[in-house]
Amino acid sequence: KTGLVTYDPGFTSTAACSSAITYIDGDAGILRYRGYAIDQLATNSTFLEVSYLLIYGELPTRQQLDAFTNRISRHTLLHEDLKRFFEGFPRDAHPMPVLSSAVSALSTFYQDSLDPHDEEAVELSTVRLMAKVFTIAAYAYKKSVGQPFLYPDNSLGVVENFLRMTFGFPAEPYEVDPDMARALDTLLILHADHEQNCSTSTVRLVGSSQANLFASISAGVNALFGPLHGGANQAVLEMLTRISDVEGGNVDDFVNRVKNKEQGAKLMGFGHRVYKNYDPRAKIVKEQAETILKKLGVNDPLLDIAMSLEEKALADDYFVERKLYPNVDFYTGVIYRAMGFPTKMFTVLFALGRLPGWIAHWREMMSDPQNKIGRPRQLYTGSAERLYVPVGQR
Numbered sequence: 378k379t380g381l382v383t384y385d386p387g388f389t390s391t392a393a394c395s396s397a398i399t400y401i402d403g404d405a406g407i408l409r410y411r412g413y414a415i416d417q418l419a420t421n422s423t424f425l426e427v428s429y430l431l432i433y434g435e436l437p438t439r440q441q442l443d444a445f446t447n448r449i450s451r452h453t454l455l456h457e458d459l460k461r462f463f464e465g466f467p468r469d470a471h472p473m474p475v476l477s478s479a480v481s482a483l484s485t486f487y488q489d490s491l492d493p494h495d496e497e498a499v500e501l502s503t504v505r506l507m508a509k510v511f512t513i514a515a516y517a518y519k520k521s522v523g524q525p526f527l528y529p530d531n532s533l534g535v536v537e538n539f540l541r542m543t544f545g546f547p548a549e550p551y552e553v554d555p556d557m558a559r560a561l562d563t564l565l566i567l568h569a570d571h572e573q574n575c576s577t578s579t580v581r582l583v584g585s586s587q588a589n590l591f592a593s594i595s596a597g598v599n600a601l602f603g604p605l606h607g608g609a610n611q612a613v614l615e616m617l618t619r620i621s622d623v624e625g626g627n628v629d630d631f632v633n634r635v636k637n638k639e640q641g642a643k644l645m646g647f648g649h650r651v652y653k654n655y656d657p658r659a660k661i662v663k664e665q666a667e668t669i670l671k672k673l674g675v676n677d678p679l680l681d682i683a684m685s686l687e688e689k690a691l692a693d694d695y696f697v698e699r700k701l702y703p704n705v706d707f708y709t710g711v712i713y714r715a716m717g718f719p720t721k722m723f724t725v726l727f728a729l730g731r732l733p734g735w736i737a738h739w740r741e742m743m744s745d746p747q748n749k750i751g752r753p754r755q756l757y758t759g760s761a762e763r764l765y766v767p768v769g770q771r
């Protein structure tokens with residue numbers, strides 16, 4: 378299932394694994410979940426329906442989708458002792474380590490669903506994660522702003538419930554903005570899977586030791602936190618804000634610093650290990666950005682700066698020669714900011730979207746013991762054998 382593939386510069390590497398979940402053609406800019414093109418799903422589907430597709434392999438019938446939705450809605454509550462975890466974190470803790478800690482702790486509260494070879498346990502941990510990670514994410518935000526937690530309202534859908542737990546207050550009713558919920562639902566679809574990216578490969582590698590689903594997903598959250606991966610959406614906003622505040626919105630100087638690689642300056646949200654063309658998700662996010670900001674009545678100068686950065690880079694040989702195009706992270710932060718999320722929550726939102734993809738890959742790997750990343754080998758470049766010298770003679 379995994380063959381030896383020879384890459385330049387002339388050394389061999391094994392393909393990580395085979396998978397039937399997501400297909401990417403980096404040169405043509407194609408992304409399909411279980412054969413369905415990303416733009417079709419973003420336009421016509423919902424995050425829960427796409428989650429079902431990724432996890433079970435087929436688009437659900439109406440009954441299957443209703444049953445999946447009901448099962449998830451019955452697991453949105455956190456154990457009261459797990460809620461106390463949040464009291465222990467410092468107020469200014471970044472929500473990503475809070476998320477990975479709480480997800481890992483789920484395995485201590487739900488010990489009846491840890492066995493990776495017990496179908497019922499895998500099903501139970503799947504719906505528990507799909508439900509509780511949204512509650513944990515909302516509580517991580519509430520902790521960071523020192524506001525009381527809201528219990529989930531199971532009459533709402535997953536996205537609406539999350540927005541209400543995040544932005545609602547116990548003292549007054551909170552009306553979820555349907556445009557905001559729809560836009561967030563679409564962004565979650567766009568982030569739902571992306572074959573063997575760093576965090577998904579981490580989930581598969583950790584799971585290959587037969588680690589339970591909670592532990593494997595927690596490892597994926599930590600891998601996603603890196604600024605070259607999921608942390609990029611936060612880094613893009615920090616880059617745009619710096620250009621706006623320090624350079625008065627002038628992108629030319631910044632682009633020159635990137636081209637001269639001053640202090641490792643990078644155009645965050647640009648470039649991709651696989652896409653050497655426009656990331657199909659970035660195109661959809663860019664359209665979303667203009668529409669949702671208009672609907673929310675937000676006029677954000679950072680969107681204009683992002684657009685002029687893109688225009689400048691796409692006309693500049695330095696970026697064109699290196700096949701650097703906007704990736705999924707380039708415009709998402711502007712939308713999240715317009716929705717009212719602080720920058721620190723952006724990567725948490727990426728994790729919420731990627732959750733079904735991580736679960737689908739863990740389940741796929743568990744169902745086929747041969748098909749796992751397992752234990753990669755290395756090219757040894759250290760010393761040849763040598764004899765020990767006592768410290769007095771060194």
Ligand code: SDX
Nearest residue numbers: 571574605606607609643644645646647648649650699704
């Ligand atoms: C995600 O894998 C996935 O699928 C990830 C993801 C997913 O859905 O899971 O798509 C999500 O992680 C998207 C990527 C988010 N990260 C960023 O936006 C951070 C900025 N991007 C770069 O760090 C970089 O583009 C990478 C890491 C994403 C990809 O790097 P590559 O393709 O391996 O390119 P490279 O590091 O080998 O660089 C090739 C050249 C170098 O210049 P030279 O040495 O040839 O002169 O391109 C330059 C690099 O310096 N380069 C950049 C650049 N990215 C690469 N120069 C400026 N800005 C950049 N962003």
